[in-house]
Amino acid sequence: MLAVATSAACAQTVEIAASVMDDQGRPMADAVVVAVPADGSPRPPVRPRENVIDQVDKQFLPKVQAVLVGTSVAFPNNDNVRHHVYSFSPAKRFELPLYAGVPAQPVLFDKPGVVVLGCNIHDWMIGYIYVSESPYFAKTGKDGKALLTELPPKAYLVRVWHPQMKAAEETTQKTIDASRIHRSDVEWKLPTKPEARVRRAPTGEAAGHY
Numbered sequence: 001m002l003a004v005a006t007s008a009a010c011a012q013t014v015e016i017a018a019s020v021m022d023d024q025g026r027p028m029a030d031a032v033v034v035a036v037p038a039d040g041s042p043r044p045p046v047r048p049r050e051n052v053i054d055q056v057d058k059q060f061l062p063k064v065q066a067v068l069v070g071t072s073v074a075f076p077n078n079d080n081v082r083h084h085v086y087s088f089s090p091a092k093r094f095e096l097p098l099y100a101g102v103p104a105q106p107v108l109f110d111k112p113g114v115v116v117l118g119c120n121i122h123d124w125m126i127g128y129i130y131v132s133e134s135p136y137f138a139k140t141g142k143d144g145k146a147l148l149t150e151l152p153p154k155a156y157l158v159r160v161w162h163p164q165m166k167a168a169e170e171t172t173q174k175t176i177d178a179s180r181i182h183r184s185d186v187e188w189k190l191p192t193k194p195e196a197r198v199r200r201a202p203t204g205e206a207a208g209h210y
């Protein structure tokens with residue numbers, strides 16, 4: 001009689017449940033939690049879908065968007081005024097000069113890092129694109145919780161980013177061995193600071209690339 005193999009063929013995945021709070025214990029929405037395989041194993045084939053950051057009521061919607069590196073983002077303008085979207089973050093410098101409706105080209109985010117978005121017309125408009133080098137990421141909801149699902153069972157370096165965190169992102173890193181546990185919990189309490197203001201784009205500097 002043949003022995004029955006019950007476990008070897010299981011395409012089992014694990015989850016990491018994250019909870020992000022400020023240093024007063026209040027839940028923080030819009031935090032990006034990223035898990036990077038600790039063994040540095042190559043990431044799965046990239047099939048990024050296009051993302052959208054809308055402009056509604058002179059705000060970026062969503063305000064924080066996490067995308068996998070190599071992903072394009074469209075910036076449709078749903079207001080009846082024109083916007084002039086730009087970033088001069090090192091991870092992506094671009095400018096979408098004054099426009100209404102949908103710009104012809106989405107913008108490709110090909111370098112990991114945080115991209116801060118502004119509008120040259122409306123100083124208060126601020127948005128963030130977190131460009132992740134790992135495909136395993138999630139954003140916290142109002143309850144400060146994010147669930148990373150369908151991870152291969154292994155060890156991960158897990159960290160968090162939030163626009164108002166005081167410390168550097170690297171200092172939040174924790175090692176989670178998720179090789180045997182179906183669901184691992186991770187929690188941060190982050191000292192916060194007021195949101196940084198965006199300076200205006202140096203006009204023309206980033207123009208012409210798109």
Ligand SMILES: [Cu+2]
Nearest residue numbers: 083119121122
């Ligand atoms: Cu604007």
